[in-house]
Amino acid sequence: MTTLTIAFRSLARRRLRTVLTLLSIALPMLVYTGARSIVDDVRRFIAEVDRNGRVVVHQRFGYTTTLPQRLREDILALDHRGSVRAVCRTTWFGGHVEDAQVAFPSMAVDRDTFPIVYDEYGFSPDDLRRLAAERRAAVVGRPLAARMNWKIGDVIVLVGGLPPYPRMEFIVAAIPSRLETSWLYVGLDYYDEVYREKAGEPVGVNTFWLKCTSAEARRWALTEIDRHFANSEHETRTEMESTFLLSFARTEGAWVDLIWTVGQLIVLVSVAAAFNTLSQSIRERTRDLAVLRALGFSRARIMGMVLLEGLSFGLLGGLLGVMPVYLVSAVVSPVLPGSSAPLHISGWTSVVGIATGLAVGALAAVLPAASASRLKVAAALGRVV
């Protein structure tokens, strides 16, 4: 009989206990994997976003202060070497559907350059045609379109969130296949026209997004634009996209940190549960273990047996906790409350979750294994027989 068989036989000995223990390891692992995925999603997004080759220009002291629209031309005029493929102006629109409880973020953007600067959203040729032809075009993220039941061609009415709070009609022109956030984008030209009419001045721009042609082009943009506008009426600050997004992650970061702290504490729950079961099982098997020792099993082998039992608990519990959420997230892409992108549980996170399960099992088995190996054979046999 191999050590492995003994370990599995002892798991099968008390089925109810094994099932209860596995569940009490699996549930915390489920929460842990979920927490890790949320944290990973945020970190990975920020780490990878710079691959899109974008930089952002905003007012020197922050994006909440606006810059004039004409800076788009000024920036393009600075570019003599074709460093910038396109500039997309974006400004906060903050629209909401009247009398609806649903809130979603919305921006006004340049209709001509938005699909170029954000080419990773996967605009189809039809999307591009509609976007170019329709002043009232709106681009809607897939999850948002699904939730509001909006389809291409639908007319929607939004009220802007900033003074003069214009009430405007839009036509859903594109629901890009890879725009997996609950954001909505409308045309800056149309917003500007309505804004001018009501407020008597052009709408200001929060941010200018530049699509750079190369890494070197980006370096140029990061230094030269701010140098050019220094000491002018409109001083700028140019940043990598990741740096800019980090300022949001920092303010929202408290929430991510919270999730992470809790996720780590939760692992302790499964350690305690597994430890409990293992020490009970060892106590009950004092006699069996004594017999094995009398038969010539070494202390190390007994210890290994108990450790193996702990590891199998950890592995099975980990699998049980991680696999269902992994499969569910792969099939339905659930959107958690308070987040605008679907939760993505990567294969790597799942592996880490299962490995954590293993670690939990090992950690829980250390003390019981040590006490099993220290068993005094004569005393144990004498005690029971």
Place this chain on the structure above:
Amino acid sequence: MVPVRYHLRSLFARWTSTLASIALIAVVIGVFAYLQAVVESAVRVLARSADPNAIVILSPGALSETVSNLQKDQINRLETIPQLVRDADGPIISNEIVALSSAVPREGGDVTVNAAVRGVDLARANRVRHGRVHIMPGGRAFRPGASEIIVGAAVHHLHRNHDPGDEVVLGTRASTAFRIVGVFDTGGTAADSEIWGDVERFRETYGRTGYSAARVLVPDGNAAWQAIQMAQGPSVGLSAQTESDYFRRLGTNQRPTFVLSIAIVIILGIAAALAVANTMYASVAARTGEIAMLRTMGFVRSSILAAFVLEGLALAALGGALGVLLSCLWYGTQQKMVSGMLTVVSYRLAITAPIAATCLAVGAGIGLAGTLLPAWRASRVDVVTALREM
């Protein structure tokens, strides 16, 4: 009833698994208490700022002060509302400007966060806040018209270079340096995370023709309702809500945290209950002989049932209490959240009595759920067989 001493002894006899069960419940309850405190303290810092007898006037359609724009003549129309609290000069109206400035968070780095900047007439702003604004010793109020500001007591925890004597650059073009001449305390409200200066000076700095919001006072809830109706009616035509309602709306972005924490606690609670059931099943199995003995001595089934349930509850109570203590490690720590105005607000984490009570109750619930079935099994032990096997 089975004597208490028996329970204590049997808990001690299996002290490792007793300890592990207690630790397990403690961690679950500790996490629960912490999450609950985060959500509640965040909501409370807003709620504490909220006065049901103060009314916030915004421009029609505006959802928060940062995006509202009121002209002087619009505010003047408020004077026609009879319910407002008055002094010798007429109704007490506090015209305020709210703007955002960028600040470097205390922990540093090259990313910035939004700080709320509020322009006020200090005397009037304090009147509509029931005199809750206190300038701390060693500082003074800003002088009207001067480039001076005062900062809330929590600003020090949030932003770098925002201490007395420091200069902060404000304005639409970030053009004007303001010197911090004092620190004010409003007793833990959201205003403690704000930067205050003279409203007319800020109007110049931020190039505003009007104001962001006006605050007025009414004597009671009934008057508040009437005043709001009138302010929203055709003769005034502005958006009006009590401060309580206003802050409740700003706080709704805390709801996802709440929903998620409940979900986490339910899942963990089930796991903990299962683990407790495990311990108790084992304890029942190991004590079959003892139980049979107790039964022969004349203890009835219900006593046995009660005995094991009590044991489980004792475990859960200990674990729950320990968990609450554990969460108290974070008591009073400064936390941050983002308000509906997109500014950072600092608050102190508090484990309140209701939170502690809820946690203990949930802990007991976990204990009960985990114990009932094993205790039932214990009470069903077949006396004759069990005694023979001893």
